Amino acid sequence: MRILIAIILVAFLAVSCSNENENKVIYMVRHAEKDMVPKNDPPLTTDGVIRSVDLASWFKNIDIDTVFTTDFVRMRETAKPLAEQQNLELSIYDAKDFEDFAKQLKKMDADTILVVGHSNTILEQIEALDFERPQEEIKEKEYDKIFELRFENKEVITHQYGSKFKE
Numbered sequence: 026m027r028i029l030i031a032i033i034l035v036a037f038l039a040v041s042c043s044n045e046n047e048n049k050v051i052y053m054v055r056h057a058e059k060d061m062v063p064k065n066d067p068p069l070t071t072d073g074v075i076r077s078v079d080l081a082s083w084f085k086n087i088d089i090d091t092v093f094t095t096d097f098v099r100m101r102e103t104a105k106p107l108a109e110q111q112n113l114e115l116s117i118y119d120a121k122d123f124e125d126f127a128k129q130l131k132k133m134d135a136d137t138i139l140v141v142g143h144s145n146t147i148l149e150q151i152e153a154l155d156f157e158r159p160q161e162e163i164k165e166k167e168y169d170k171i172f173e174l175r176f177e178n179k180e181v182i183t184h185q186y187g188s189k190f191k192e
Contacts, residue, residue: 043084048174050176051138053139053140054140054141054142055141055163056069056094056100056141056168057077058073058076058168061110067099069102076168076169077105080104083186084090084107085104085110085138088137089113090137090138091116092108092116092138093116093139093140093141094116094117096117100141100142104141119178121146147158147163151172154174
């Protein structure tokens with residue numbers, strides 16, 4: 026009887042470990058439109074503020090567990106309306122430490138995560154999470170994409186958002 030219980034317990038642990046990230050969804054978005062000054066850490070422009078509100082609106086029916094931004098004004102301003110809407114604190118991450126951040130995201134006990142990043146780090150972070158790059162690059166004036174990473178089937182879905190910027 027003990028052997029049977031041990032076998033069932035080991036089988037249960039094996040199944041639960043293999044499904045660890047099955048329901049995890051990570052959304053990655055570039056910060057909204059930034060001002061040109063100050064050069065090293067600019068805030069959002071008026072269009073960027075509008076886009077940040079649009080981002081919160083896009084997520085109004087999606088419960089986010091955690092929001093990550095880098096430690097720049099434009100990142101925090103992009104995420105702020107959504108964080109306030111969902112009563113969340115912003116967590117800071119190092120955008121250049123792709124592998125460690127990917128490990129952290131995979132280990133997190135959170136099913137739905139938003140990461141606000143930079144045009145030159147988002148696609149690299151997607152690859153560090155073992156997903157295929159959804160596009161070659163993010164252009165300098167491209168602010169309207171949300172990349173949805175679904176761990177269940179290793180799929181990246183690209184969404185566009187922004188009420189003022191419909192093309």
